[in-house]
Amino acid sequence: MSEQEHSEHIVPPSTYLAIILTLLVLTGTTVGAAFVNLGRFNIVVALAIATVKATLVVLFFMHAKYSPKRTKLIILAGIFWLALLLGMTLSDYITRVDYRGVRFPISQVTQQLPAQRG
Amino acid sequence: MHRTGELYGQFKTLEQQKETATLGMWIFLITEVMFFGGIMLAYALNRHFYYPAFAAGSNTLSLKLGGFNTVVLLASSFTMALAVWSSQVGKKTLISIFLLLTILLGFVFFGVKYVEYSQKFHHHLVPGKKFDIFYCVNNPASCPDVAADELMEESNLLDEAKAADPDLNAHAQLYYSAYFGMTGLHALHMVIGAGLLFWLLKGSLAGRFTPQWNTPVDIVGLYWHFVDIVWIYLFPLLYLIDRHK
Amino acid sequence: MSATAAAPVKTLPEHHYLNATYGIRSWLLTVDHKRIALLYLVSVTFFFFIGGFFAMLIRLHLLTPSGYLLSADTYNRMFTMHGVAMIFFFLIPSIPAVLGNFFIPLMIGAKDLAFPKINLLSWYVYVVGAAFTLYSMVSGGLDTGWTFYTPLSTIYSNSAVAPAVVGVFITGFSSILTGLNFLVTIHTMRAPGMTWFRLPMFVWAHYATSIVMILGTPVIAITLALAGMERLFGLGFFNPAMGGDPILFQHLFWFYSHPAVYIMILPAMGVISELIPTFARKQLFGYHFVAAASLAIAVIGFLVWTHHMFLTGQSTYAALAFSFLTFLVAIPSAVKTFNWVATLYGGSISFDTPMLYAFGFLGLFLIGGLTGLFLGCLGTDIHIHDTYFVVAHFHYIMVGGAIMGYLGGLHFWWPKMTGRMYPEWLARIAALILFVGFNLTFFPQFLLGYLGMPRRYHVYPPEFQVYNVMSTAGASILAIGYLLPMIYLTWAAFFGKVAGDNPWPATGLEWKTQSPPLTENFEVTPIVTWEPYDFHNRPDLGLDAVASNGVAPAHGDD
Ligand SMILES: [Cu+2]
Numbered sequence: 001m002s003e004q005e006h007s008e009h010i011v012p013p014s015t016y017l018a019i020i021l022t023l024l025v026l027t028g029t030t031v032g033a034a035f036v037n038l039g040r041f042n043i044v045v046a047l048a049i050a051t052v053k054a055t056l057v058v059l060f061f062m063h064a065k066y067s068p069k070r071t072k073l074i075i076l077a078g079i080f081w082l083a084l085l086l087g088m089t090l091s092d093y094i095t096r097v098d099y100r101g102v103r104f105p106i107s108q109v110t111q112q113l114p115a116q117r118g
Numbered sequence: 119m120h121r122t123g124e125l126y127g128q129f130k131t132l133e134q135q136k137e138t139a140t141l142g143m144w145i146f147l148i149t150e151v152m153f154f155g156g157i158m159l160a161y162a163l164n165r166h167f168y169y170p171a172f173a174a175g176s177n178t179l180s181l182k183l184g185g186f187n188t189v190v191l192l193a194s195s196f197t198m199a200l201a202v203w204s205s206q207v208g209k210k211t212l213i214s215i216f217l218l219l220t221i222l223l224g225f226v227f228f229g230v231k232y233v234e235y236s237q238k239f240h241h242h243l244v245p246g247k248k249f250d251i252f253y254c255v256n257n258p259a260s261c262p263d264v265a266a267d268e269l270m271e272e273s274n275l276l277d278e279a280k281a282a283d284p285d286l287n288a289h290a291q292l293y294y295s296a297y298f299g300m301t302g303l304h305a306l307h308m309v310i311g312a313g314l315l316f317w318l319l320k321g322s323l324a325g326r327f328t329p330q331w332n333t334p335v336d337i338v339g340l341y342w343h344f345v346d347i348v349w350i351y352l353f354p355l356l357y358l359i360d361r362h363k
Numbered sequence: 364m365s366a367t368a369a370a371p372v373k374t375l376p377e378h379h380y381l382n383a384t385y386g387i388r389s390w391l392l393t394v395d396h397k398r399i400a401l402l403y404l405v406s407v408t409f410f411f412f413i414g415g416f417f418a419m420l421i422r423l424h425l426l427t428p429s430g431y432l433l434s435a436d437t438y439n440r441m442f443t444m445h446g447v448a449m450i451f452f453f454l455i456p457s458i459p460a461v462l463g464n465f466f467i468p469l470m471i472g473a474k475d476l477a478f479p480k481i482n483l484l485s486w487y488v489y490v491v492g493a494a495f496t497l498y499s500m501v502s503g504g505l506d507t508g509w510t511f512y513t514p515l516s517t518i519y520s521n522s523a524v525a526p527a528v529v530g531v532f533i534t535g536f537s538s539i540l541t542g543l544n545f546l547v548t549i550h551t552m553r554a555p556g557m558t559w560f561r562l563p564m565f566v567w568a569h570y571a572t573s574i575v576m577i578l579g580t581p582v583i584a585i586t587l588a589l590a591g592m593e594r595l596f597g598l599g600f601f602n603p604a605m606g607g608d609p610i611l612f613q614h615l616f617w618f619y620s621h622p623a624v625y626i627m628i629l630p631a632m633g634v635i636s637e638l639i640p641t642f643a644r645k646q647l648f649g650y651h652f653v654a655a656a657s658l659a660i661a662v663i664g665f666l667v668w669t670h671h672m673f674l675t676g677q678s679t680y681a682a683l684a685f686s687f688l689t690f691l692v693a694i695p696s697a698v699k700t701f702n703w704v705a706t707l708y709g710g711s712i713s714f715d716t717p718m719l720y721a722f723g724f725l726g727l728f729l730i731g732g733l734t735g736l737f738l739g740c741l742g743t744d745i746h747i748h749d750t751y752f753v754v755a756h757f758h759y760i761m762v763g764g765a766i767m768g769y770l771g772g773l774h775f776w777w778p779k780m781t782g783r784m785y786p787e788w789l790a791r792i793a794a795l796i797l798f799v800g801f802n803l804t805f806f807p808q809f810l811l812g813y814l815g816m817p818r819r820y821h822v823y824p825p826e827f828q829v830y831n832v833m834s835t836a837g838a839s840i841l842a843i844g845y846l847l848p849m850i851y852l853t854w855a856a857f858f859g860k861v862a863g864d865n866p867w868p869a870t871g872l873e874w875k876t877q878s879p880p881l882t883e884n885f886e887v888t889p890i891v892t893w894e895p896y897d898f899h900n901r902p903d904l905g906l907d908a909v910a911s912n913g914v915a916p917a918h919g920d921d
Pocket of ligand 1: 620621624667668670671
């Protein structure tokens with residue numbers, strides 16, 4: 001349907017080489033960062049680096065940068081729905097307080113549980 | 119529907135056909151995002167609630183093997199991208215070479231994964247009745263592959279975790295549920311990807327892919343890169359929790 | 364002499380998709396979307412009658428308060444298998460995989476779906492999943508409820524859970540493949556001139572449905588995979604003994620299974636949006652709003668899932684938000700209903716069988732939808748959750764809504780699918796029987812639930828018996844209402860009067876080709892130059908007489 005589909009964009013190998021080198025450097029960075037005590041921010045840094053890496057793969061290896069708008073929309077929809085699944089479920093867990101004022105999780109293991117199936 | 123050359127009968131032009139296939143693959147990848155999303159959610163929750171157990175579990179993994187596999191998989195994405203490029207510019211021999219390289223790197227990944235899995239199995243780190251996170255600490259003779267100083271370190275680490283979480287052995291099973299669930303599903307996708315690569319290799323050896331028609335190489339490439347992206351997230355989430363102790 | 368004056372006897376076209384090739388192989392290896400639709404038709408009908416059989420046993424059992432027919436354990440298995448068969452193997456594939464598969468390419472002027480082989484694959488995936496589930500049913504059945512709640516399904520149940528979970532897991536991929544195929548087809552395969560806002564509402568509805576299919580179904584797949592691995596290999600996410608949370612299963616399960624309701628009802632709404640303009644001879648009122656409402660339902664439907672979990676101990680604050688969002692779904696649903704009614708207003712309505720189903724849908728969907736608000740409200744839900752009120756509510760939506768839409772669509776398009784017409788009066792009577800039987804079955808269940816009868820129990824206090832007897836009596840009538848169409852539609856497919864290309868007449872592209880259509884649908888790719896449902900500017904429909912004698916109203920131009 002769309003005309004821009006007609007001319008396929010060919011990414012030169014030099015770009016791929018630059019991307020893979022960046023990815024490898026970022027892998028080293030994420031390992032290095034894990035050995036620094038950043039407290040709660042360790043996970044933030046780890047996820048941020050992973051997201052940069054994933055973005056590079058999507059944009060260049062998967063040619064999303066040169067794809068029609070529709071493809072970009074699909075990618076954004078996927079991220080959005082993933083955020084819905086994670087975010088809305090977590091919204092229950094992090095605000096969950098039972099009638100005794102006990103926050104989730106209650107230490108379940110110490111409780112007696114019925115016998116399992118035979 | 120009949121096929122005329124490379125054009126299937128339900129389409130009017132090759133462009134339409136390629137556009138359709140690419141769109142289909144992208145939509146499929148979104149379903150994959152949601153598929154992995156479910157287990158990511160289980161991971162996120164349990165990591166949030168049982169952080170000491172997850173940190174302890176992560177420290178029992180081998181960073182060397184995990185890091186090596188990350189590099190292998192990134193490299194395989196690179197060779198896959200080059201295979202796509204070769205098909206776009208019509209270098210027929212190069213397509214086969216790069217596909218073969220991609221497959222080889224995939225198998226290196228499987229080999230390392232196999233070593234990791236069997237280690238975990240011997241160390242009683244598979245969720246279930248036999249699970250015992252202290253197994254190697256308590257039975258050093260049964261874990262000859264772990265060096266004495268590493269074991270010492272692990273022992274301190276686990277004692278500390280146990281102090282923070284009395285139900286460590288139960289909650290560490292959740293970590294290992296995440297580990298086996300996520301890496302297992304990822305490996306399953308790799309197996310499917312490897313199968314597709316073999317199918318591509320067969321086509322490229324027969325010289326089927328040309329600058330005019332290389333859709334299969336292109337869309338299998340998309341799939342392979344996606345599997346790589348999953349690993350890009352799995353690596354820090356599973357291997358890099360609380361490494362700074 | 365008089366013979367020449369009579370209208371010429373219609374005959375079937377010489378070549379069509381049904382007689383293009385012969386033999387069992389030509390069916391099992393077909394990539395023709397129309398034949399695959401018929402394969403689906405046979406398979407989902409099979410499961411409809413399996414599910415119906417279990418339903419009959421349940422209703423017979425509940426005839427007396429002490430339950431004379433089944434043991435408690437068997438009763439658990441019956442309602443579980445009724446739910447599994449009906450939801451996963453009938454309702455979800457019914458309209459999309461049968462009618463959608465058959466008519467989306469025809470409606471947009473394409474020769475086939477974008478991926479014909481994947482379409483066939485989806486049917487085989489369905490069959491494999493169905494085989495696992497049937498194996499579970501004959502090897503003792505499962506007793507977890509169709510929701511597979513953990514830890515019952517993972518740790519405690521002694522029934523055949525694993526094969527059923529595997530079966531439903533596999534069938535999910537058939538749904539994903541169908542949704543993917545539809546989305547890509549609607550994007551890339553439209554005929555020249557078939558712009559987005561010329562698409563029939565049926566296609567819009569399936570576009571919205573496909574979004575739900577591809578974004579929701581993978582989540583149930585991973586959920587069932589995790590539950591299955593937990594049962595088989597001891598993974599622990601849902602196991603409280605390891606610190607896992609069974610409620611997480613419910614979150615993941617309903618993330619799909621609430622939107623799954625829209626997989627069932629949106630296509631039915633699409634059918635109704637075709638029937639009402641056709642039999643009111645009037646342009647669909649508020650085309651853009653109805654299309655947007657489909658998409659809105661698909662999106663908002665993803666934001667409401669924990670209303671199934673208000674009383675599980677989830678966070679009160681989350682419950683508040685989800686309750687509010689649940690009410691929001693009522694808005695696009697109401698937009699659609701008002702637009703249908705506005706289409707009827709001033710139309711020249713004919714009461715052909717499909718239209719009777721459309722009217723049935725309107726009434727039943729209204730009751731089903733409004734009672735949903737009772738359940739979405741945090742206060743009233745405490746009283747009526749897990750009672751027969753819920754059972755009645757979702758049967759009004761799924762049976763009263765989705766199956767009415769499905770049967771209405773089957774009757775509407777049967778002449779196109781088979782080239783032959785069913786006996787009209789018999790069909791009208793069957794539709795009435797169905798409507799009466801349905802209400803007699805399920806309306807008393809609202810009362811039962813309100814009075815406090817819990818669902819899924821095999822016995823009940825004697826004071827509830829009168830409503831249960833009414834319900835069982837209704838179910839018997841309902842059964843006749845379902846058997847009749849199956850019999851006469853099958854008969855009509857072979858021996859009915861030849862229908863002609865456009866018997867109603869209707870405006871869609873599918874009616875511009877012969878009945879039954881050619882394998883490649885159209886002799887030449889059509890070029891669309893008209894707006895949807897525009898009865899006034901379509902001389903090819905032969906409606907001039909109607910339009911000029913003033914029967915058709917003047918306000919069809921909205
Ligand atoms: Cu719901």
